[in-house]
Amino acid sequence: MLQHKLTIVHNPFKYLTYTHTKEISEMKQGGELCLTTSTQLQDLLNLVYLLHDPHNEEVYTEQRVTMDSILEFVRNNTKVFKDISPSAFNKWCMKKNLDFIQVENKRIRTAEGRVRVRNLYVAKQKYISKDLPMIDLIKKKTNVCLITLEFAGLSTNFADLSWFLQTYPQIKTVMVDTLPYTNDFKIFESKDLLANEGRMKQFLCRTGPYRRSKSTIFFWCTPIPL
Structure with a gap:
């Protein structure tokens, strides 16, 4: 469809133009987050696991979280600490004084036995994979x-x-x-x-x-x- 340039500019949602320049993205695309340092991981965990209710049910849900589940999240979503043991990861979180560490552990009984959990507000996966590369870019x-x-x-x-x-x-x-x-x-x-x-x-x-x-x-x- 041939239209005057001013017509296109005044109604950009009706008239879509062809891309005429190559798009260059500084953010890595894909499922796994492109985190490579422990500092980046600290920021990620403080964003994903919140102490207090953010009053945003679209992004966060309240969950009972174990340290093992947090470590599993780290292994599945980043390249940091792929081979770290659960006890070493727990010590690292305490040393870095991550936000969720401030929440008291509670022991509950499950089918597998008694485990320690924290009540946290956890970001949904679809927002984690989309937003963190952008946040990492902003910090640079x-x-x-x-x-x-x-x-x-x-x-x-x-x-x-x-x-x-x-x-x-x-x-x-x-x-x-x-x-x-x-x-x-x-x-x-x-x-x-x-x-x-x-x-x-x-x-x-x-x-x-x-x-x-x-x-x-x-x-x-x-x-x-x-």
């Missing part, structure tokens, strides 16, 4: 702009966003794209968001994100080095 940059499609695209809980921006100071700017729907977009400096709760509360949005089309995902976070 020094000046990142985070772009999201409208305010609900990042989080419906502004407290989560506040924690995220404090944890990753590499994110200097947040851009909210509502151009296709309101003919507008907003740019926020991260330091201003953290200092002004009123601005941060704009992300306290419970409405569903706008849909781009039935066949595409409408949520994304794109790190852009400025």
Whole structure:
């Protein structure tokens, strides 16, 4: 279909163009996370296993977790500690003072006998494999702009966003794209968001994100080095 360039620009969801440049991704794609250091693993475990309820049932579920199950997760999802013993892994977690270690162990009886468990909020696997490579990439940059499609695209809980921006100071700017729907977009400096709760509360949005089309995902976070 031949259309004027201005027509395509004003309705990008109706008129899709062919890719004319080769896409270069700095994030490794695939099922296994591309973590190679123990520091990366610390960050991963602190993101996957939370002490407190994040009030985000879409991403986290409350579970009784054993150290063996955490070690199994590490072996299945990363290249770190493939051959470490359970006792050595437990000592490493305590030495690094990982967040979940603060939760008291409780002994329960199972079909296999008595085991020690912790009540934790665990991230669902589909979010782990998708988000961690992006987070790892952000940590390698020094000046990142985070772009999201409208305010609900990042989080419906502004407290989560506040924690995220404090944890990753590499994110200097947040851009909210509502151009296709309101003919507008907003740019926020991260330091201003953290200092002004009123601005941060704009992300306290419970409405569903706008849909781009039935066949595409409408949520994304794109790190852009400025």
